[in-house]
Amino acid sequence: MIIQAILKINPNAKFTVRGDEIEWHNCSPIPKEQIEALFPIVEFEMALDELRAKRNKLLADTDYTVLQDSTFTDAQVAEWVVYRQALRDITNGLTTKDEVEAVVFPTKP
Numbered sequence: 001m002i003i004q005a006i007l008k009i010n011p012n013a014k015f016t017v018r019g020d021e022i023e024w025h026n027c028s029p030i031p032k033e034q035i036e037a038l039f040p041i042v043e044f045e046m047a048l049d050e051l052r053a054k055r056n057k058l059l060a061d062t063d064y065t066v067l068q069d070s071t072f073t074d075a076q077v078a079e080w081v082v083y084r085q086a087l088r089d090i091t092n093g094l095t096t097k098d099e100v101e102a103v104v105f106p107t108k109p
Contacts, residue, residue: 001039001043002020005035008038009030014026014027022035040097044095047101048094051090055088059088062083066080066081076109083107
């Protein structure tokens with residue numbers, strides 16, 4: 001998380017992290033307080049990335065349900081379309097790590 005926070009402040013920073021120690025290479029050190037202030041944002045972004053990865057896998061696993069040559073009835077396809085749209089919308093409005101962790105995935109038809 002330290003690395004992600006530093007790179008948010010200075011994407012070109014050159015440094016090494018060993019435990020809680022940061023060794024700066026050819027760049028100005030960033031105060032630890034400034035780095036730590038970004039931890040909630042980095043935690044949120046990491047949680048959101050994980051949520052999106054799970055969501056994307058569920059979408060990929062159900063791609064077959066909406067193909068033209070599927071054997072599902074129109075009503076079944078409509079249920080899958082609703083489910084898949086709910087998956088796509090699952091990240092809408094999330095602003096905190098707690099909100100991301102509280103997400104409940106929709107039930108498959």
